[in-house]
Amino acid sequence: MELSARTSPYHLPFLISTLFLFHFAAVTPIGVNYGTFADNLPPPAQVAQFLKDRTTIDRVKIFDANPDIIRAFSGTGILLSITVPNGDIPSLADPRTARRWVGSHIQPFYPQTKFQYILVGSEVLHWGDQNMKANLVPAMRSLHNALTRANMTTIKVTSPHSLGILESSDPPSLARFRPGWDRDFLAPMLLFHRRTKSPFMVNPYPYFSWTPKTEAFTLFRPNPGTRDRVTGKNYTNVYDLLLDAVFSSMKRLGFGDVKIAVGEVGWPSRGGPGMTHCTVENARWHNLNVVRKAGSGVGTPLMPGRTFETYLFALFNENLKPGSDDERNFGLFRPDFSAVYDIGIMRESQPGGSGAKPTPVPAAGKQWCVAKAEATDAALRANINWACTNGGVDCRPIQEGGACFKPNTTRSHAAYVMNSYYQAKGHQDFNCDFSKTGFVTAADPSYGTCKYSA
Ligand SMILES: *[C@@H]1O[C@H](CO)[C@@H](O)[C@H](O)[C@H]1NC(C)=O
Ligand SMILES: *[C@@H]1O[C@H](CO)[C@@H](O)[C@H](O)[C@H]1NC(C)=O
Ligand SMILES: *[C@@H]1O[C@H](CO)[C@@H](O)[C@H](O)[C@H]1NC(C)=O
Secondary structure, three states: OOOOOOOOOOOOOOOOHHHHHOOOOOOOOEEEEEOOOOOOOOOHHHHHHHHHHHEOEEEEEEOOOOHHHHHHOOOOOOEEEEEEOHHHHHHHOOHHHHHHHHHHHOHHHOOOOEEEEEEEOOOHHHHOOHHHHHHHHHHHHHHHHHHHHOOOOOOEEEOEEEHHHEEEOOOHHHOEEOOOHHHHHHHHHHHHHHHHOOOEEEEOOHHHHOOOOOHHHHOOOOOOOEEOOOOOOEEOOHHHHHHHHHHHHHHHOOOOOOOEEEEEEOOOOOOOOOOOOOOHHHHHHHHHHHHHHHHOOOEOOOOEOOOOOEEEOOOEOOOOOOOOHHHHOOOOEOOOOOEOOOOOOEOOOOHHHOOOOOOOOOOOOOOEEEEOOOOOHHHHHHHHHHHHHOOOOOOHHHOOOOOOOOOOOHHHHHHHHHHHHHHHOOOOHHHHOOOOOEEEEOOOOOEOOEOOOO
């Protein structure tokens, strides 16, 4: 969607009014995986500049620790996460090796490059040998300690997992980690995450559970849903089901409080012969819904109100990836920076006029206003108070007994109220600004009997 910058005609009493003098393109903060399995990609410096100037992508994850890329993001303000190769894990269990690794891969670029995570390996439990698995948590601890010693405490350590860590996922409430892995690797890792306040990272791909029969369920389209026979919760998309299966498995080990981050998720816009589910429209719709899930605060049936830091896969189509055509077509962008489709992550303004011009497809149809992931509960409570008292919004649905009372969270209530205000005022982008706590989305936030107007 193209969002225009305007100033607001009204004043929220609780706002610092000078904020309103600036523009308010609604922003969807989102991460991407910047894979480089290609021979036709632009140089890293151009990529970093493009992301900063032309998109609202505010965090990037790479699959190595390529110094050219690390340097390219210097000064951009974009958060960067780098990956330790699986093969280096055993040696990094040694504290001195970990200190040297931090000294050579992070320190030279710190703090000009804003590091977010050191990702220790990639799906190690799934792909790694016994030596890598056994040393995974020790390496995470050593790297964390090395960062602490160097006073780089804002950089967190985590490790992305495939959902091969689950023994079962359906029904989600009975899901559990693979026996053995749970005790040997995952419980110690979750304890590490709790202590270091870092998220548990998973790669839940609805795409991999696609079948012709489950198409609507994997693609966030209308379908009868599936009921968890234990909790009675109704699942209308597989993404919620997978996230809740991860949550139940963590909770079973006593770690329901640890945050979940999504390291990879995506859908290809093209596939080989017969792969009719790999279309631009399916990829767009899937990713649009994932972005909304990340930031709206609607959460999942077992995690109402939660937001999920999310990294879409992937930034570019990568022409050298092995396998079938779908593997090479997960990108949001082509190598010339043109957008394969638009999910509301383009900025309208074009500072400096640099670089090639993307061609976003305008999002057709209805739009809703919801709360941004990073909006604080205090700010969202203020939005509710204002909209319900001075904003002319009918707030009965979020009161006890109302259709949108549950989940009883500030985030969910705020989204309902902010959307009602946005719709009532003629749904212009600035009606959804709320001092930069709202954003416009094309994905319908309605759930159950709670209907968001459009
Ligand atoms: C880290 O901070 C402490 C206290 O501010 C200081 O004494 C120490 O020299 C710092 N270490 C490094 C490696 O910068
Ligand atoms: C699940 O929710 C969908 C959408 O609201 C609804 O159409 C469906 O009947 C529900 N299914 C069950 C099993 O309750
Ligand atoms: C709803 O949430 C508020 C704030 O957390 C709490 O005070 C209230 O008791 C909750 N109401 C119900 C019925 O759960």
